[in-house]
Amino acid sequence: xxxxxxxxxxxxxxxxxxxxxxxxxxxxxxxxxxxxxxxxxxxxxxxxxxxxxxxxxxxxxxxxxxxxxxxxxxxxxxxxxxxxxxxxxxxxxxxxxxxxxxxxxxxxxxxxxxxxxxxxxxxxxxxxxxxxxxxxxxxxxxxxxxxxxxxxxxxxxxxxxxxxxxxxxxxxxxxxxxxxxxxxxxxxxxxxxxxxxxxxxxxxxxxxxxxxxxxxxxxxxxxxxxxxxxxxxxxxxxxxxxxxxxxxxxxxxxxxxxxxxxxxxxxxxxxxxxxxxxxxxxxxxxxxxxxxxxxxxxxxxxxxxxxxxxxxx
Amino acid sequence: xxxxxxxxxxxxxxxxxxxxxxxxxxxxxxxxxxxxxxxxxxxxxxxxxxxxxxxxxxxxxxxxxxxxxxxxxxxxxxxxxxxxxxxxxxxxxxxxxxxxxxxxxxxxxxxxxxxxxxxxxxxxxxxxxxxxxxxxxxxxxxxxxxxxxxxxxxxxxxxxxxxxxxxxxxxxxxxxxxxxxxxxxxxxxxxxxxxxxxxxxxxxxxxxxxxxxxxxxxxxxxxxxxxxxxxxxxxxxxxxxxxxxxxxxxxxxxxxxxxxxxxxxxxxxxxxxxxxxxxxxxxxxxxxxxxxxxxxxxxxxxxxxxxxxxxxxxxxxxxxxxxxxxxxxxxxxxxxxxxxxxxxxxxxxxxxxxxxxxxxxxxxxxxxxxxxxxxxxxxxxxxxxxxxxxxxxxxxxxxxxxxxxxxxxxxxxxxxxxxxxxxxxxxxxxxxxxxxxxxxxxxxxxxxxxxxxxxxxxxxxxxxxxxxxxxxxxxxxxx
Numbered sequence: 001x002x003x004x005x006x007x008x009x010x011x012x013x014x015x016x017x018x019x020x021x022x023x024x025x026x027x028x029x030x031x032x033x034x035x036x037x038x039x040x041x042x043x044x045x046x047x048x049x050x051x052x053x054x055x056x057x058x059x060x061x062x063x064x065x066x067x068x069x070x071x072x073x074x075x076x077x078x079x080x081x082x083x084x085x086x087x088x089x090x091x092x093x094x095x096x097x098x099x100x101x102x103x104x105x106x107x108x109x110x111x112x113x114x115x116x117x118x119x120x121x122x123x124x125x126x127x128x129x130x131x132x133x134x135x136x137x138x139x140x141x142x143x144x145x146x147x148x149x150x151x152x153x154x155x156x157x158x159x160x161x162x163x164x165x166x167x168x169x170x171x172x173x174x175x176x177x178x179x180x181x182x183x184x185x186x187x188x189x190x191x192x193x194x195x196x197x198x199x200x201x202x203x204x205x206x207x208x209x210x211x212x213x214x215x216x217x218x219x220x221x222x223x224x225x226x227x228x229x230x231x232x233x234x235x236x237x238x239x240x241x242x243x244x245x246x247x248x249x250x251x252x253x254x255x256x257x258x259x260x261x262x263x264x265x266x267x268x269x270x271x272x273x274x275x276x277x278x279x280x281x282x283x284x285x286x287x288x289x290x291x292x293x294x295x296x297x298x299x300x301x302x303x304x305x306x307x308x309x310x311x312x313x
Numbered sequence: 314x315x316x317x318x319x320x321x322x323x324x325x326x327x328x329x330x331x332x333x334x335x336x337x338x339x340x341x342x343x344x345x346x347x348x349x350x351x352x353x354x355x356x357x358x359x360x361x362x363x364x365x366x367x368x369x370x371x372x373x374x375x376x377x378x379x380x381x382x383x384x385x386x387x388x389x390x391x392x393x394x395x396x397x398x399x400x401x402x403x404x405x406x407x408x409x410x411x412x413x414x415x416x417x418x419x420x421x422x423x424x425x426x427x428x429x430x431x432x433x434x435x436x437x438x439x440x441x442x443x444x445x446x447x448x449x450x451x452x453x454x455x456x457x458x459x460x461x462x463x464x465x466x467x468x469x470x471x472x473x474x475x476x477x478x479x480x481x482x483x484x485x486x487x488x489x490x491x492x493x494x495x496x497x498x499x500x501x502x503x504x505x506x507x508x509x510x511x512x513x514x515x516x517x518x519x520x521x522x523x524x525x526x527x528x529x530x531x532x533x534x535x536x537x538x539x540x541x542x543x544x545x546x547x548x549x550x551x552x553x554x555x556x557x558x559x560x561x562x563x564x565x566x567x568x569x570x571x572x573x574x575x576x577x578x579x580x581x582x583x584x585x586x587x588x589x590x591x592x593x594x595x596x597x598x599x600x601x602x603x604x605x606x607x608x609x610x611x612x613x614x615x616x617x618x619x620x621x622x623x624x625x626x627x628x629x630x631x632x633x634x635x636x637x638x639x640x641x642x643x644x645x646x647x648x649x650x651x652x653x654x655x656x657x658x659x660x661x662x663x664x665x666x667x668x669x670x671x672x673x674x675x676x677x678x679x680x681x682x683x684x685x686x687x688x689x690x691x692x693x694x695x696x697x698x699x700x701x702x703x704x705x706x707x708x709x710x711x712x713x714x715x716x717x718x719x720x721x722x723x724x725x726x727x728x729x730x731x732x733x734x735x736x737x738x739x740x741x742x743x744x745x746x747x748x749x750x751x752x753x754x755x756x757x758x759x760x761x762x763x764x765x766x767x768x769x770x771x772x773x774x775x776x777x778x779x780x781x782x783x784x785x786x787x788x789x790x791x792x
Contacts, residue, residue, distance in 0.1 A: 001762035001763070001766070002499065003499040003500045003502065003503035004499040004502070004503075006503055006762055006765055006766050006769070007499070007502065007503055007506065007769075009766050009770075010765075010766050010769035010770045010773065011773075013766070013770040013774075014769075014770050014773040014774050014777070017770065017774045018774055018777050018778060021774075021778055145319075147319055150319070156777065157777070159777060159778055160777055160780060160782050161782070163781070164522070164732045164733040164736060165732070167732065168732045209533075
């Protein structure tokens with residue numbers, strides 16, 4: 001066999017193997033992330049009108065139940081929290097949402113200590129790949145080193161965007177599991193997070209890491225503020241509840257981040273709710289882990305959020 | 314430009330195709346422009362530093378060749394000093410000043426600190442400086458004619474595949490190749506692409522996967538259980554091999570597609586039966602550089618045993634310092650000095666002769682790997698105190714740490730899962746098994762086309778399916 005024929009044959013075989021593997025892995029991913037896809041479809045493809053949008057990381061995603069908020073305040077809200085999200089993802093979520101939806105009346109943005117860390121631009125960028133028809137999503141992915149054109153051309157290259165965690169989840173999907181464990185459910189973007197409370201309540205890890213505060217992230221926050229102002233969206237900041245400061249105490253520079261958010265809030269006349277100071281933060285039975293409330297905690301916290309939103313309307 | 318970037322995915326085929334489309338007499342220009350683009354993708358202004366050393370050494374080469382014996386030496390010293398000066402300013406100045414400041418402060422001599430330079434180390438500076446120096450030395454020794462064509466000489470220093478991390482070529486091997494007419498050969502193309510695939514496999518599938526675990530542990534070594542430290546150290550030994558030899562494979566392969574032959578840089582070093590053999594197989598282009606230009610210059614083994622040991626020590630300490638301006642690298646060099654001198658003394662004086670069989674070979678390989686891995690602790694640690702902390706916690710089997718469990722620790726696993734560890738280890742085993750069977754250039758596959766196709770398909774598929782595409786830089790770029 002001539003060398004050139006060997007190259008061509010190797011390429012063809014590789015593409016066939018990868019395409020087959022892609023079909024299998026993709027099936028697993030679709031099954032595992034069926035709820036995520038549903039959530040992101042609502043945000044980036046549908047045109048429903050919502051009064052309130054909750055934006056933040058998993059700490060938003062699992063802590064604010066729109067069902068409670070809607071029933072208390074007679075609102076139509078949606079939880080747009082994304083696992084591991086930072087300010088780049090928050091900005092992209094808001095902008096991409098506004099591509100199809102009318103602006104909400106209110107937006108509650110939950111900022112974590114590490115929301116300003118952009119070292120890893122997307123916690124899981126492949127979840128956005130089915131939505132690259134949304135101009136904002138496409139542009140943000142491309143501007144942050146993820147060339148979507150290659151994936152459009154060779155779909156199996158999508159696998160290259162999956163990290164081992166994603167690949168592991170795809171295998172779980174093939175076994176019939178999905179992102180939401182048995183007994184849990186999703187409602188309007190909110191996902192329940194176990195009914196169990198905290199067993200080990202001892203905070204042992206303190207100040208062992210430094211939260212990165214990227215200048216670009218501060219710019220993104222500024223962009224969000226401007227966008228809300230132009231679209232007449234009432235913007236509110238919050239810091240989600242955590243058990244006895246167990247999450248923030250990991251960061252040696254937490255005060256620096258709090259002060260930064262505080263100063264931005266004051267400068268732009270935005271209310272900033274420090275919900276780490278709520279009395280529920282000392283009740284271990286309301287937390288799934290130090291940084292996330294459980295279903296009971298979410299119900300209680302959602303009531304607090306609802307009452308606030310009623311006031312702010 | 315990183316080899317593992319999308320930019321390179323366009324740059325490489327475009328450069329290779331244009332190379333064969335261009336008439337022979339303009340190919341040097343094409344490669345020079347391509348090399349400039351490749352280098353300027355990092356920090357464009359730093360090309361001026363390269364230009365400075367190129368001009369100095371180009372002129373020095375011609376002047377040395379034309380000068381009388383006495384003046385030749387003077388011009389060689391001037392050219393070497395100019396190169397060393399660039400290294401001293403960009404690489405070693407801050408290290409030196411920091412230590413002087415610390416010394417002054419600790420003796421209470423001065424409370425004022427000498428100013429540091431706010432500069433980023435130019436990528437691959439030590440590599441191309443050493444390559445440039447080898448040219449003037451070879452011209453001085455009469456082994457190489459001075460190059461009159463400025464463009465071709467510049468290309469010798471800047472040839473993009475090996476510009477930022479070697480192999481550090483000798484002028485006798487590379488310079489003449491730029492003048493030879495290379496014809497397109499599908500055999501060269503296949504050989505080159507295959508080697509590049511192998512390099513990418515080592516880098517993307519193994520090195521970048523293991524680095525995630527190594528980084529977590531070595532970023533705060535005091536927080537981890539001793540078993541985590543041992544695993545991270547062993548992972549780093551595999552990571553650095555796959556990262557650096559992967560780079561060399563890609564470089565040699567990329568050059569091969571255009572018909573250029575670069576020297577072999579790694580020859581299965583972790584299968585060395587002793588430390589001396591290890592240094593004949595690891596980073597061969599640097600080891601031979603030090604042997605040819607420093608060890609022999611110092612007198613080699615021509616002035617007695619004691620002097621030879623001294624020369625060996627100097628070479629290894631300088632080699633450590635070459636890697637970086639940090640006490641960790643100097644300590645790494647010192648450890649290898651200790652290992653190699655102990656081995657040489659043992660070899661010279663011991664009357665115990667081990668039988669040469671599989672068991673003694675395996676024992677030799679295992680011991681050498683452990684020693685080399687131990688030295689890597691100093692190479693990888695962020696500071697000398699971190700390195701000693703790792704050593705102390707391993708030796709004392711310290712389990713009194715924040716992250717007390719070994720691999721199932723949720724804090725570690727949240728960022729680096731057990732799946733990654735398993736995939737990384739399996740892939741590393743496959744890689745070592747393949748490397749036992751195949752020579753460094755993988756040429757034996759040429760005779761078996763079907764096996765060749767299977768190898769390329771297997772490697773390419775694994776890269777796509779299991780590669781970590783996080784655009785991690787190559788470790789040796791920082792040197």
